[in-house]
Amino acid sequence: MTTAFEAIGKGLAMGILLALSVGPVVFAVIKQSLTNGREGGFSFIAGVWFSDILLIVLSNIFSELLTRLLDFKQIIGLGGSGLLIAMGVYYLFFKKINIHPEDVSLPGLRSYDHAKIAIQGFLLNTLNPAVMIFWLTAATAISIGHSARDRVIIFGTAIGFNVMIDIAKVTLAGKLRKKLTLRNIRLINKISGMIFIIFGAVLLAGVLFFINQI
Numbered sequence: 001m002t003t004a005f006e007a008i009g010k011g012l013a014m015g016i017l018l019a020l021s022v023g024p025v026v027f028a029v030i031k032q033s034l035t036n037g038r039e040g041g042f043s044f045i046a047g048v049w050f051s052d053i054l055l056i057v058l059s060n061i062f063s064e065l066l067t068r069l070l071d072f073k074q075i076i077g078l079g080g081s082g083l084l085i086a087m088g089v090y091y092l093f094f095k096k097i098n099i100h101p102e103d104v105s106l107p108g109l110r111s112y113d114h115a116k117i118a119i120q121g122f123l124l125n126t127l128n129p130a131v132m133i134f135w136l137t138a139a140t141a142i143s144i145g146h147s148a149r150d151r152v153i154i155f156g157t158a159i160g161f162n163v164m165i166d167i168a169k170v171t172l173a174g175k176l177r178k179k180l181t182l183r184n185i186r187l188i189n190k191i192s193g194m195i196f197i198i199f200g201a202v203l204l205a206g207v208l209f210f211i212n213q214i
Contacts, residue, residue: 001103004153005155007146007149007150007154007157008153008154008157010142010154010157011153011154011155011157011158011160012157012158012161013154013155013160014138014155014157014158015158015159015160015161015162015165016161017156018134018162019161019162019165025048025121025124025125025128026169027192027195027196028120028121028124028192028196029041029044029045029048029166029170029173030042030167030169030173030192031192032044032117033169033170033174033177034174034176034177036109036113036117036174037109037169037174037177038170038174039109039114040109040113040117040168041169041170041173041174042170043109043113043114043115043117043118043121044117044118044120044121044169045121045163045166045169045170046118046121047117047118047119047120047121047122047123047124047125048121048122048124048125048166049159049162049163049166050118050122051121051122051123051125052098052125052127052131052159053125053130053133053159053160054126055131055135055136056135056139056155056159058135059135059136059138059139059140060143060151060155078204081200081201081203081204082200082204083123083124083127083200084124084196084197084199084200084203085196085197085200085201085204086200087120087124087193087196088192088193088194088195088196088197088198088200089193089197090163090193092190092194092197093193094112115128123156126204129203135200138155139155142154142155
């Protein structure tokens with residue numbers, strides 16, 4: 001039986017691997033934090049966390065269901081690439097930047113805005129086949145020789161580590177935001193749009209040419 005210390009170590013290793021995976025979510029977190037401040041950044045990563053937790057639960061308890069969902073990975077990948085490209089086009093050509101104040105005494109994001117941003121984070125993370133495959137592969141590997149307690153510690157540690165990393169991203173982006181002009185933030189928004197389009201195109205190419213070989 002794996003000791004708690006060993007389980008924590010494995011969870012940290014998994015969390016580091018996930019944190020080092022550079023993807024559209026990283027740029028989306030930074031963009032939300034720069035555009036909408038810490039509130040927007042935290043709302044976005046809350047949606048990402050909920051997505052990760054849902055995928056972990058499905059991977060560990062309903063692995064067969066998630067495996068069946070992977071049979072539709074082409075459809076999921078098409079949806080994810082479409083979402084990325086659509087977001088990229090929107091941020092590049094149509095999004096108007098209105099900087100929300102960080103001062104809580106001033107009017108900031110509404111509840112509707114928080115929900116919309118969180119849903120964006122959830123969909124961006126969930127509609128990425130690579131994320132689904134990551135958690136399913138991890139759950140399958142860890143299920144061998146690990147008790148339910150071990151799995152709770154490992155995945156809990158991995159998520160906890162990523163929560164801290166995401167909070168650090170939002171905090172650092174918030175500090176950088178104070179030094180940027182509206183013009184620079186608009187430029188960053190357009191660059192983020194181009195990055196989303198590139199990631200969406202790469203994902204689309206993978207879906208059309210490579211995903212059927214997996």
